Amino acid sequence: MNKRAQFDKVSLSFETPKGRLKVVEDVSYDINDGDFIAVIGPSGCGKTTMMSMLAGFQKPTTGKVLFDGRPVAGPGPERGVIFQEYGVFPWLTVKQNIAFGLTLNANRVPTAERDATCDHYLGLMGLSDFANSYPKHLSGGMRQRLAIARAYAVKPQFLLMDEPFGALDAQTRSNMQNLLLKVLETEGKTVMLITHSVEEAIYLASRIVVVTARPARIKQIIDVPFGYPRDESIQERPEFAELRSHIRQLVMDEYRAQQAQMRPVSFSE
Amino acid sequence: MNGAGVRRFGLGLLPWFGAILLWYAVRWSGFVNVSLIPAPHQVAAKFFELLTREGLLIDIFASTRRVFLGVALGILVAVPVGFLLGWYRPARTFADPMINFFRALPPIALIPLVIVYFGVDELAKLVILFYASFFSGVIVMYEGVSQITPLYIRVAQTLGANQAEIFRKVIIPLTVPHILTALRVALGVAWATLVASELIAAQRGLGAMIQNASTYFLLDVIYVGIICIGLIALIMDLILRKITARLLVWQDRAIA
Numbered sequence: 093m094n095k096r097a098q099f100d101k102v103s104l105s106f107e108t109p110k111g112r113l114k115v116v117e118d119v120s121y122d123i124n125d126g127d128f129i130a131v132i133g134p135s136g137c138g139k140t141t142m143m144s145m146l147a148g149f150q151k152p153t154t155g156k157v158l159f160d161g162r163p164v165a166g167p168g169p170e171r172g173v174i175f176q177e178y179g180v181f182p183w184l185t186v187k188q189n190i191a192f193g194l195t196l197n198a199n200r201v202p203t204a205e206r207d208a209t210c211d212h213y214l215g216l217m218g219l220s221d222f223a224n225s226y227p228k229h230l231s232g233g234m235r236q237r238l239a240i241a242r243a244y245a246v247k248p249q250f251l252l253m254d255e256p257f258g259a260l261d262a263q264t265r266s267n268m269q270n271l272l273l274k275v276l277e278t279e280g281k282t283v284m285l286i287t288h289s290v291e292e293a294i295y296l297a298s299r300i301v302v303v304t305a306r307p308a309r310i311k312q313i314i315d316v317p318f319g320y321p322r323d324e325s326i327q328e329r330p331e332f333a334e335l336r337s338h339i340r341q342l343v344m345d346e347y348r349a350q351q352a353q354m355r356p357v358s359f360s361e
Numbered sequence: 362m363n364g365a366g367v368r369r370f371g372l373g374l375l376p377w378f379g380a381i382l383l384w385y386a387v388r389w390s391g392f393v394n395v396s397l398i399p400a401p402h403q404v405a406a407k408f409f410e411l412l413t414r415e416g417l418l419i420d421i422f423a424s425t426r427r428v429f430l431g432v433a434l435g436i437l438v439a440v441p442v443g444f445l446l447g448w449y450r451p452a453r454t455f456a457d458p459m460i461n462f463f464r465a466l467p468p469i470a471l472i473p474l475v476i477v478y479f480g481v482d483e484l485a486k487l488v489i490l491f492y493a494s495f496f497s498g499v500i501v502m503y504e505g506v507s508q509i510t511p512l513y514i515r516v517a518q519t520l521g522a523n524q525a526e527i528f529r530k531v532i533i534p535l536t537v538p539h540i541l542t543a544l545r546v547a548l549g550v551a552w553a554t555l556v557a558s559e560l561i562a563a564q565r566g567l568g569a570m571i572q573n574a575s576t577y578f579l580l581d582v583i584y585v586g587i588i589c590i591g592l593i594a595l596i597m598d599l600i601l602r603k604i605t606a607r608l609l610v611w612q613d614r615a616i617a
Contacts, residue, residue, distance in 0.1 A: 169521030179516040198521030228613040
């Protein structure tokens with residue numbers, strides 16, 4: 093299999109007035125073409141930092157983060173990022189948001205092609221009726237769909253998602269998960285998803301990376317025994333329940349470790 | 362105009378009627394010497410007299426032009442300076458105390474120095490108005506720009522935007538609201554400073570008119586001058602608000 097992204101003995105720490113704060117420690121794993129990796133761990137453990145290094149916003153202190161065999165030097169359109177806060181541009185209409193990436197020098201396309209791409213994603217994301225609306229008129233779920241459409245429009249080979257559905261209500265969240273699966277089916281992308289929901293990780297991912305409380309280390313990498321396409325029925329399967337209780341246990345252990353750690357704020361020198 | 366529009370217009374007009382009634386009431390109450398308060402209708406008569414015989418329009422034009430030029434120049438400089446200060450933290454640390462020092466100085470206190478260095482002509486008045494607009498505008502600009510969230514820049518980067526594109530397509534649209542606010546604030550401050558600037562040997566202008574009238578105790582002329590300044594400032598602000606609403610349709614406002 094073709095290795096898309098590699099974390100090679102990656103550590104990240106920074107100086108604080110109280111000493112050196114380790115955020116990520118000695119993390120190594122590969123993400124292959126077509127993988128859907130879910131990274132799960134207690135909140136504040138450093139999983140977003142992992143994604144942020146692959147996205148190119150932060151550099152590892154030691155070790156290497158590689159994309160297509162080359163060290164990540166900065167953000168780029170081949171690695172689409174879906175932010176937790178959506179980040180849809182409020183001054184642009186829905187359609188202009190989707191078109192934004194395609195108007196840039198890095199991925200400029202002829203106007204006709206741009207319109208076609210916009211229409212395609214407007215339809216796919218159920219936003220056609222809002223093409224000329226401003227984001228202020230959209231609900232949270234619609235803003236998230238818009239953010240996904242905008243990231244997809246520039247055809248990234250790799251999609252990084254930072255708790256993308258965290259702020260949505262249960263119903264919208266489940267709709268968005270199904271939509272994501274459907275979109276992946278047709279568009280075929282490699283995904284790294286940061287989440288704190290065990291169900292979400294199992295339902296969507298092909299592989300789950302469980303990380304420890306800060307500093308984030310790899311606790312276990314688990315293969316999810318379900319193929320694609322998937323639907324909600326897998327959530328009724330005994331393997332799903334088994335896997336869920338196994339991962340929950342792992343995450344709970346780390347959560348407790350984190351709580352214990354937090355009482356006296358611990359900084360290693 | 363639809364029903365709601367008429368109602369809004371009426372609602373906006375109501376306090377003015379209230380103010381005029383109050384004006385008459387104070388005059389007739391007997392608490393204040395009547396010769397010290399010209400009646401609204403006397404002021405109105407004076408207004409038409411000044412308009413038709415004394416060239417009030419020339420004064421209005423002179424003052425409006427000064428304010429307009431002062432604000433335009435002040436904001437033209439305040440936008441890039443305020444932007445740099447808001448964007449680069451070291452620049453702010455460097456310039457912030459200075460700006461706050463100069464901002465605190467009332468322009469009227471600077472008039473003697475302005476006369477010494479810039480004379481008593483049009484330039485001196487412009488310098489005062491420029492000073493007032495620049496310092497009020499620059500603060501609004503850099504406070505606004507320093508609050509721009511880095512999220513949108515990150516999003517643009519992940520979509521492949523280069524530095525120039527980020528500036529043109531993300532930072533400028535995010536800066537426009539602050540430029541418009543700076544303009545509104547500067548316009549208000551400039552009108553407030555106008556009378557002070559026209560203390561400098563002005564021949565014409567609403568401030569000069571008020572100064573001259575005060576020498577001869579022409580209270581009705583003073584009232585006309587004050588009302589004119591207020592009205593023109595109000596009209597300019599309304600125009601600017603219309604432009605703002607047009608440019609910033611995308612903004613999420615609690616009250617439309």
